[in-house]
Amino acid sequence: MLHDVSSAAISRRSLLGLAGLGAGAALLSACSGPSTTSAAGSASAGATGGPSFDGVTPAKTISFWSNHPGSSQAITQSIIKKFKAQSGITVNLVTAGSTYEDVAQKFQSAQAGGQLPDLVVLSDVWWFRYYMQDSIIPLGNVIKAAGLELSDYRDGLVADYQYKGEQWAVPWARSTPLFYYNKNHFKAAGLPDRSPTSWEEFATWAPKLMAVKATTKAKYAYEIPALAGYAGWTLQNTLWGYGGGWSKRNSFDITCDSPATVKALNYFADAVNTSKWAGVASTAAIDDLAAGACSATIESTGSLVGVQKSIGSRFQVGVGFLPGGPVSTKPVCPTGGAGVGIPKGIDKANQLAAAKFIAFLTNPENTVDFSSATGYMPVRKSADTSSLLEKNALIGTAIKQLDVTRAQDWARVFMPGADQEIAKAVAGILTQKADTTATMKSLRSTLEGIYTSQVKPHLN
Known part of the structure; x- marks a missing residue:
């Protein structure tokens, strides 16, 4: 499925395991560091660790903390209702914030005292710090007790949450960016x-x-x-197309000031400040596309259904693969989104009930229903997507793009605070006309400072 994502995820997380860090550290530097070796198990082999659940009876009531990615509250509640009818287990869906970061902060605060959830949404850039903090359990034994078969999940997605042969989360609301465009505008322009x-x-x-x-x-x-927050995510596409990146591919060498990266950023700097055919969204660009204020943008697949509903019959929206560049035309699309994991500091009965709900939440039928309602990707291999594609053909484009995705740059995913620093630097270039080369050199210095102060001391 994801051509080179699995191996990249394995090597980067093996590298991370050398650090023994607490909150979200990543092993990134501008020079050499420890070698990487594979520590993750295969998706098909499954995982067998974690606490034993022999003789455990699942709890009758559990809580699930989520930010409702892709406006998924209604469909999740529907799945919860079906689960209650089938299992007798009540799942209380708790709004733990409006973003993945909100949920993460609430979950981390609960570690210090307070009521922990029984199931929590874990974004692709947050789960590993919970592993480091020993606040989530390896899922091997509990998912086996719940009858969950890992081999039926899309290999690249399930491998994203593996480390040292164990499974730490299960894919749920997974996405990629898509190129969205106004078909009416394109037709008017003869495109x-x-x-x-x-x-x-x-x-x-x-x-x-x-x-x-x-x-x-x-x-x-x-x-x-x-x-x-997300400049580091969406702009990876353009950087990769030009042969650049925030850091070297599958490496911990920072390359945000490389000539290729600078050239890629200057493409948009010129578009915004010189040619003036591009703007910078103040909130959500997809909302401006829906309002007809722009002709094209990039946004998560998780926004697909929402934007279609917002547009209604006013115009036709089109989607396609992300554009390539002069160096690479594929793979230039990063993955994203979230999975679900189980906290460590709760009763085993609650953990088992949570695992049973994970199995139901992400089963072949429900992953299709969830995708239909949100635009996120079906995470199961055996999922029958024919009805999904018949109902919404555009989702088929998003699914096909999964075959040309690429693991995210370590500088974006694992450097604590790097996303914010990248966003500030890019904002300086695009909205304040700052010199791109000088700004990227400064960003590199900042990232190296984060590495030196927050990562390097823990390497041994």
Whole structure:
């Protein structure tokens, strides 16, 4: 499925295991460090560790903390209702915040005192720090007791949560970015009904879109997604297409100031500040696309159903693979999203009930229903997606793009606070016209400082 994601995830998490760190440390530097070796088990082999559940009877009531990714509260409640009818177990769905970060902060606060959940949503960039803090359990024995078979999950997605042969979370609301565009605007501009194959191609399309903005009422041909928090995620696509990145691929060498990365960032700096066919979203670019204020943007697959509902019949929205660049046309799409895990400091009866709910929540039927309601990816191999694709053909594009995804840059995923630093640096370039080379050199220095102060002391 994910061509090179599994091996990348294995090596990066093996590297992380050398650190023995607490809160979200990543082993990134501008020079050499410890070698990486595979420590994760295969998705098909399963995991067998964790506490024993022999003789344990599942609890009758459990709590599930979530931020309802992709506006998923209603569909999750529907699945909970079916689970109660089948198992007799009540699941109390708790809104633990509006973002993954909100849930993470609430969960970390609960470790110091307070009521822990029995099941918690874990984003792809948060679960490992919980492993480091010893606050979640390895799922091998509990999922076996719950009758859950790991081999039926998409290999790349389930392997994202493996370390030292154990499974620490199960994929649930998994996504990739998609290229979204207004088909009416593209038609008015005489453009093909597809996403561009490269950012260079889109640069030739943008003037045509701007030339018809009196008709379309769009302010920009393209809108860059809001920078705060997620610039490091969405911009990886362009950086990779140009042969750059926040850090070297499958390595801990920081490359945010490399010529290729600078060139990629200058593509958008020129588009925003010189050619002026691109803008920077202040909140959600997908909302501006739905309002007709821009002709194209990049957003999570988890926004697909929501944006379709928002647009209604006002215009047709199209989706496609992310554009490539002059160096790489694929794989240039990062994965994202979240899984679910079980806290350590709760009763075994609650842990077993939580595992039984995980099995039901992500079973082949429910993963299709969840995908249909949100746009997130079906996580099971045996899921019958025919009805899903018949109902919403655009989801098929998102599923196909899973085959050309790539593991995220370590500088974005594992450096504590790096996302915020990347966002500030990019904002300086795009909204304040700061020099790209100088800004990226400063960012590299900042990331090296984080490495030196928060990571390097723990390497041994």
